[in-house]
Amino acid sequence: MKDFFTIIGGMGTEATESYIHQLNKKTDAHQDQDYLNYILVNHATVPDRTDYIIDPKNHPDPLKPLAEDIKQQSKLGPEFFALPCNTAHYFYNQLQSLTSIPILHMPNLAVAAISKKFPSAKRVGLIATKGTLKDKVYETPIKKAGYDLVMPTSEIADETMQLIYDDVKEQNWVDADLYHHILDQMTNDLNCDVVILGCTEISVAEERAGSDGYHVIDAQSELVDESIRLAEKMQKSK
Template sequence: MQKFFTILGGMGTEATESYIHLLNERTPTHKDQDYLNYILVNHATVPDRTDYIVDPDHHQSPLVPLAEDVRQQSQLGPQFFALPCNTAHYFYDQLQALTDIPILHMPNLAIAAIAKKFPQAKRVGLIATEGTLKDRIYEVAIQAAGYQFVMPTPTIAKETMTLIYDDVKAQNWVDADLYHHILQQMVEDLHCDVVILGCTEISVAEERAGHANFPVIDAQGELVDESIRLALAARKQ
């Protein structure tokens, strides 16, 4: 297969399925051959990213299997890698150092989209896993881009973890009321001009329940759009 990209997925599988669904849905097609060429690595047994970031002394590192995937897939020569797991970007620099093939950086894509979609935004909130909040990947980049970063309250963070782990990961179910309540608190109580959906399980909630007119940037959606842009551009080369 020529002119393809590799998706480093399975973190979690439902979130990866959401990425694939959006990828296929947004790709302009009229026949089978218009769809994109890609390899999906659904590595479901990669250890939990948040568990390791929060307590590395008692949990297995996800870096080892992710590094193996990058090395293996690099031998096949994809044009780029997509990594549809925000928390896994904790290992981004280490993974990119293993290959000359570019790995798309989902958090950076999401932050870059703010200026395009919400040009008046000043206060940028984030809902994500405990691991993503702890590793500050979004926080540092949001501030570097000139925005005021808004951390969710402990209550919102706990509700978000319930949505991610108890609902989507454990049951493949989205509590739409909980998702909308989280967004409402971020916008109305914490006065966010825009909220970044910084976990692909939250992107599952967004796909199934919608954001009820609250201002959001879906990081996974931005990754999908960039994947399509690069893949279609490569076809023309």
């Protein structure tokens, strides 16, 4: 296959399925041949990223299997990589150093979208895994862009982990009331102008439950849009 990109997924599988669904849904296709060429690596057995980031001494390193995926897939010659797992971007620089093929940076894409979609925003909230909250993959670009970063309270962070792990990962179920409650607290209690959905399981919640008018930036949706833009540009140039 020529003119394709590779998706390093499976973290988790339902979140990757959401990325694929949005990718195909947003592609302007009217026949089989109009869809995009891509390889999906659904590496479901990659160790939990948050566990490792929070307690690396007692949990296996996700970098090793991810590095193997990048090396293997690079031999096939994709035009770019998509990594639909926010927390895995903790390893972004190490993974990119293994290949000359560009890896799209989902957190950077999400932050860049703020000025386009919410130009008056100043206070940017973040909901994500505790691993992402700790590893600063969002904190650094948000502050560099000149925004005030609003981190969730410990209560909101716990509720977000419940949504991500207990609901979506464990049961493939979205508690819409919990999701909206989290957004309400971030928006009205913490006075966020916009909230970044910094976990692809939260993107699953957004896809299934919607955000009821709250100002959100869905990082996975931004990754989908950039994947389509680059893939269509690639196809037109051939």
